[in-house]
Amino acid sequence: MPHTWTETSPPDARMELRAWPHNSLSAQGFAVMILGFFLFASIPLYGLLGTVLLWGLLPFMLAAVAGLYYALRRNERDRQILEVLTITHNSTRLLRTNPKGDTQEWEANTYWVEPQLHPSGGPVPFYVTLKGAGREVEIGAFLSEDERKALYGDLVERLNRARNQREFS
Structure with a gap:
């Protein structure tokens, strides 16, 4: 799963998510994809070697390779969240670092934070939000549906545990 929890022990108990x-294409996979696309796209051009027609089709094939390269690099850059x-x-504090490097921050009293799971009506099915301090913020919208369901369960459990620590401290 593309999320991890870390915890510290009392008296300064802290839980961090x-x-x-998820980035499934490694650097090696990227190179294989570009090279493979180039090789398979160039197969039809082998029959045109030595003809003027090759020079008419070659720029389009190279433009397709460049387009694929750009699209894969842009996708990788856009997923740097x-x-x-x-x-x-x-x-409870949520800090989101966006692909361009800017950050968004939200903070609320843990006692009043309420995790919510929206099965429908959000940008994605089983949309998870945190409500508190007069605002509602999304969390983990880029995770898969099953991962968002698991995240919601984790949030409920850990927020309850943090509230219980407050009562006993």
Whole structure:
């Protein structure tokens, strides 16, 4: 799963979630994809070697390779998202780093934070939000449907645990 939880022990108990989009194409896979596309796209051109027609079709094949290269690099750049949720007995803080490097921040009192699961009506099925401090923020919208369901269960459990720590401290 493209998210992990880390915890520290009391008295400064802190639970931290790090979530990021799944990136299935490695650097080696990227190179294989570009090379493979180039080789398979050039097969029809072998019969045109030595003709003027080759020079008419070659720019289109190279433009297709360049387009694929650009699309894969852009997709990789657009998926550089990191969400860090920090839960303590006093506060819950969500910090989202977007692909361009800008950050968005939300913070609320843990006692009033309410995780919500929206089975429909959101941008994705089983949309997970956190509500508190007069705002509702999304979390993990880039995760798969099953991962969002698991994340919701984790959020409910860990927020309850943080609230219970507050009551006993």
